[in-house]
Amino acid sequence: MAKPQARKQVGKPKKSGLGGMGILLWVLGLPAAFMFLPTIILLFFAMLPTFAALLAERGPNRFAWLCVGGMNFAGTSPYLLDLWVSGQSYGKVFEILGSVVTLMVMYGSSGFGWLLYSTLPPVVTVFMTLSASRRIARLRGVQRTLVDKWGPEVGRVDEEEAEGA
Amino acid sequence: MAQGPEKAAGEKKAVKGRPGGAPRVSGEAVLLKDRYALYPASPLHELNSPTAQAFAAEDRRDQSNRLFVLICDPELPSRINAMRALRGVKVGGLLPLVEWGPVFWPPDGRVCLAVVYEEPLGGRVVLGPQARQDAIQEHDVVRRVIEPFTAAIKEIADRSLTHRAIRPDNLFYMDAARRQVVFGECVTSPPGYDQPVMCETIPLGMAQRDGRGPSTIGTDLYAMGISTLILLTGRNYVADMSDEEVLRTKINQGSYATFVADQRLPLPLIEVLRGLLSDDPSQRWKIESLDMWLAGRRLSPILVKPTTKAMRGFSLKGTEYTNTCELAQAVANAWEGALTTVQDGQLELWLRRALDDKPRAEMVKSAIASGPTGTTDPGAVADYMLIRVGVILDPLAPIRYRGLNVMLDGIGWALAVRMMQKQSVQTIVDLVVRDIPRLYTEGREEYNPDNAFFLNELKQMRSFLAMKTKGYGLERCLYEMNENLPCQSPLIADQYVLEIGDLLPALDAASKRVEHSRSPVDAHIAAFIATHFGYDLDPQFSALNDSTPERACSGMLSLLAVLQYRGGQEALLGLASWAASQMTPLIKSYHSTERKKQVDRELPRLIQKGSLPEMFAFLDNVEERQKDRDGFSRAKAEFAETEREVVSLERGGKEREKEAERTGQQAAALVSVVIGLLTLGILMFVRLF
Numbered sequence: 001m002a003k004p005q006a007r008k009q010v011g012k013p014k015k016s017g018l019g020g021m022g023i024l025l026w027v028l029g030l031p032a033a034f035m036f037l038p039t040i041i042l043l044f045f046a047m048l049p050t051f052a053a054l055l056a057e058r059g060p061n062r063f064a065w066l067c068v069g070g071m072n073f074a075g076t077s078p079y080l081l082d083l084w085v086s087g088q089s090y091g092k093v094f095e096i097l098g099s100v101v102t103l104m105v106m107y108g109s110s111g112f113g114w115l116l117y118s119t120l121p122p123v124v125t126v127f128m129t130l131s132a133s134r135r136i137a138r139l140r141g142v143q144r145t146l147v148d149k150w151g152p153e154v155g156r157v158d159e160e161e162a163e164g165a
Numbered sequence: 166m167a168q169g170p171e172k173a174a175g176e177k178k179a180v181k182g183r184p185g186g187a188p189r190v191s192g193e194a195v196l197l198k199d200r201y202a203l204y205p206a207s208p209l210h211e212l213n214s215p216t217a218q219a220f221a222a223e224d225r226r227d228q229s230n231r232l233f234v235l236i237c238d239p240e241l242p243s244r245i246n247a248m249r250a251l252r253g254v255k256v257g258g259l260l261p262l263v264e265w266g267p268v269f270w271p272p273d274g275r276v277c278l279a280v281v282y283e284e285p286l287g288g289r290v291v292l293g294p295q296a297r298q299d300a301i302q303e304h305d306v307v308r309r310v311i312e313p314f315t316a317a318i319k320e321i322a323d324r325s326l327t328h329r330a331i332r333p334d335n336l337f338y339m340d341a342a343r344r345q346v347v348f349g350e351c352v353t354s355p356p357g358y359d360q361p362v363m364c365e366t367i368p369l370g371m372a373q374r375d376g377r378g379p380s381t382i383g384t385d386l387y388a389m390g391i392s393t394l395i396l397l398t399g400r401n402y403v404a405d406m407s408d409e410e411v412l413r414t415k416i417n418q419g420s421y422a423t424f425v426a427d428q429r430l431p432l433p434l435i436e437v438l439r440g441l442l443s444d445d446p447s448q449r450w451k452i453e454s455l456d457m458w459l460a461g462r463r464l465s466p467i468l469v470k471p472t473t474k475a476m477r478g479f480s481l482k483g484t485e486y487t488n489t490c491e492l493a494q495a496v497a498n499a500w501e502g503a504l505t506t507v508q509d510g511q512l513e514l515w516l517r518r519a520l521d522d523k524p525r526a527e528m529v530k531s532a533i534a535s536g537p538t539g540t541t542d543p544g545a546v547a548d549y550m551l552i553r554v555g556v557i558l559d560p561l562a563p564i565r566y567r568g569l570n571v572m573l574d575g576i577g578w579a580l581a582v583r584m585m586q587k588q589s590v591q592t593i594v595d596l597v598v599r600d601i602p603r604l605y606t607e608g609r610e611e612y613n614p615d616n617a618f619f620l621n622e623l624k625q626m627r628s629f630l631a632m633k634t635k636g637y638g639l640e641r642c643l644y645e646m647n648e649n650l651p652c653q654s655p656l657i658a659d660q661y662v663l664e665i666g667d668l669l670p671a672l673d674a675a676s677k678r679v680e681h682s683r684s685p686v687d688a689h690i691a692a693f694i695a696t697h698f699g700y701d702l703d704p705q706f707s708a709l710n711d712s713t714p715e716r717a718c719s720g721m722l723s724l725l726a727v728l729q730y731r732g733g734q735e736a737l738l739g740l741a742s743w744a745a746s747q748m749t750p751l752i753k754s755y756h757s758t759e760r761k762k763q764v765d766r767e768l769p770r771l772i773q774k775g776s777l778p779e780m781f782a783f784l785d786n787v788e789e790r791q792k793d794r795d796g797f798s799r800a801k802a803e804f805a806e807t808e809r810e811v812v813s814l815e816r817g818g819k820e821r822e823k824e825a826e827r828t829g830q831q832a833a834a835l836v837s838v839v840i841g842l843l844t845l846g847i848l849m850f851v852r853l854f
Binding site: 061068071072119124139147154 | 825
C-alpha cells in the first residue's frame, strides 16, 4: 500500500491591515463624522455618564451602561433635536453645553438610569423567590394528596432505587 | 360432628333393672347419631377396657338391645379403621360393635370417641391375669372356643385387619348362660397396646407397647392359642412372672413349653396348641391349618426347635447370655456400653466358637469392618454398626434404636401415642431420618413385600421431615402415618376432628373461645388438611409459608376458602370473623387508602355472610391488586418527580438570586433604552407635526 503522501496544510497568509469593509467604513465614516461633528460633540459631552458607566462596569453581565445610557439619551434627546433643528451649528452646541440646567437635565436623567439599574433586580429577585415558594407549596400539596391517597410508602425511596441512585 | 348432651325423656331416668334390682341406667343421656343414648352417670366398671371406660347405653329404636359404650382415652389413638370395618359385623366369637362416633362427653368436658357394643350378658370369662376360673371342659373347647375364635379371626382377616387384643381377660360370655365365648373389643387403643407380654409373640413382646403395630393374623392366632390353653387348663402358669421373666422363659424354653409346663393336655388338642404357639412364624398354624384341623384332618406335628444355646455364655455388663436372641436385646439395652465389646471381636469369636455359628460370625465381622455409607458422624457410625449386629443376632426382633423398640408397622402408632401424650419423639424422628428401618429389612433373610411399602412410606416421611414449614414437618408425618388420627391442633383437639369435612365447623366452634390473635391454621391443622384434602394445595401452602405476612395471610385465607368451597359448608360466621381479624397484613398491603376504606366498609358484610371464598375473592382480588400496584407505581413516580423539583427549588436560592439580578438588570436596561428611544421618537413627532 502506497504510503499516503503527507499533505502539508499550508495556511493562508493572514490578511494584515483593513479589509474591504474597513476601507468602506473609513471612506464613508470620516466624511459623515465631519458632517455630524456638532452632534458628535454634543453626544460626547452629554453622554459622559454613560461612557463612565461603560468603563467602570466589570463582570459578565454589563447592563449598567445600557441602563444609564438609555436614560441619559432620553435626557439628551430634546437638546439633540434642538441642535438638529438649528442646523447643527457649533454655536448651538456650546450654548447647550454651556447651560447648567441643560447639563443637569442630561446628567440627572442618567441618574435615573442608575436608580433603575439598582432597584429593578431586587424587585425581580423578590418576585422570583415568591414564585418559587408558591411552586414549592403547590408541589407539597400534590405530595400530600398522593400520601393521603396511597399512604406514606408512596414517598419512601426503595432500597434498589436508592442504590441505583 | 359430635352431638351434645341431651336430657333423656323424663329427666332423670332409672330404667331396666339389673340383676340384683339396681337400675341399669340413670342420669342424663348423651345421644350418639340420634339413636344411641349413652349414660355418663351409669358406669359399668366390669366392662371397662384397660384404656376405655364402660357406661350403660340404650338403643332408642330397639330398647330390647342390651348395649354398653366404651369411651376412649382422648390421649390415645384409637383404631378407627377397625371400627369402620367391624361396625355391624355379627359373627360368633366376636363382641358385636354396634356403632361408634365422637360425642361430647360431659364428665370429660370434651368430645370423646364412643364405641357402642352389645353387652355380654355373661360377663368377663377371666377376671384378671392372675385370677383362676373354671376350666372349659375338653369336649367343649373345640365347639365353644376354637370354632368361634377361628371364625372371628377369619372374619377380621377378611377385612384386612388383625384383632391384636386377644387375651384371657378380654374374653366374654355373650349369653347369660355363659356358654358363648367371644373376643372383647379391639378398637379403643393401638394394636397390641393392652396385650400382656405373655399373649404376644417373642418379637412383639420385646417391642414397646405403643410400637407393636397391627402385625399379622399369625399374632392373633398365637394369642388365641394362649387364651385357649388358659381356658382349657383354667390356670395361667406365667401369671406370677414379670414381663421380662415371661420373655426370657419363652426364648429359652419356647412358648408352648412355657405355658403348658407340666400340665397334661388332652391328646387331640396338643397338635393345635403346638401349631398355634409355634415361635417360628413360618411354622405357626394359619387359618387354613385351623380350618383343616376343625374339618378333621390331622396335620404333621410341629417339632419345636429349642433355641440354640451356646456352650459358654457371652458376658455383657455382668450378665451371661447363652443365646443370640437375648444377647441382641442386651446389646440394644446397653447400646453405647456394648460398643467396645462388639468392636473388639469378642462377639465374633463367641459366635464362632461357643455357638458354632460361622456364617453369623462372618456377618458380624463384616458388619464391624464395613462402615456406614453417607455419614461421617462417629455417633452415627457406632449406631449403624450396633443396629447391623443386632439384626444379625436376632433378625425377627423389633427395630431397636437408642432405647426405642418398635416394629416396622408400629412406628406410626408409636409416633401418634407419644405426640398425643406430649412425650419426646426425637428418637423416632432420628430413626426415620437415618433410614434405620432399611438396615433391619436388609438384614432379614426373607423378603416381605409389606416391608417395601413401609420403607417407601418412610422415605416420603423423610422428605416431609426435611421441610419445616406448615403443612409438612413432623405433623405431616403424624397424619400421613396415622390416617385416622383426629386433628391434634390445640385449637380443636377437644373436638375430635376425624374427617376433613368436620374441620371448618370445628374451627368455627373454636372461634368462640380462642383468642383471635392466634392463626386458625397452625402446623397441625395445615398438616391435617394436606393429608386429608384430595386436591392440590401446593399454591396455598406455598403462600401460607411465605415470609411476607400478607402472602402468608392470603395463603391461610385461600386454604380455608378452598376447604369451604369444596366441602360445601354453610355460613361460618365465627371462623369468618376470626379469619378477618387475621387479615390486617393483607389489607395493609393495599396501597390505596380508597381501597382500604372500601375493605373496611365491605368486610363486616362479608363476615356476616360467613363465606370464606367470597372474603378471599374480595380481599385478594387479582384485578384490584393489579390496579393498586399500577396506581401506586404511578403515584410513586409522580411523588419522586415532585420531590426532585421541590429539592431543586429549595436548593437553588443563590442561583435564583443571581438569575433574578441578571434578569432585573436586563429588564432595567431594556426599560431604559426603550424610554430613551421613545423620548426621541415622541419629541421628533412633536417637532415635525
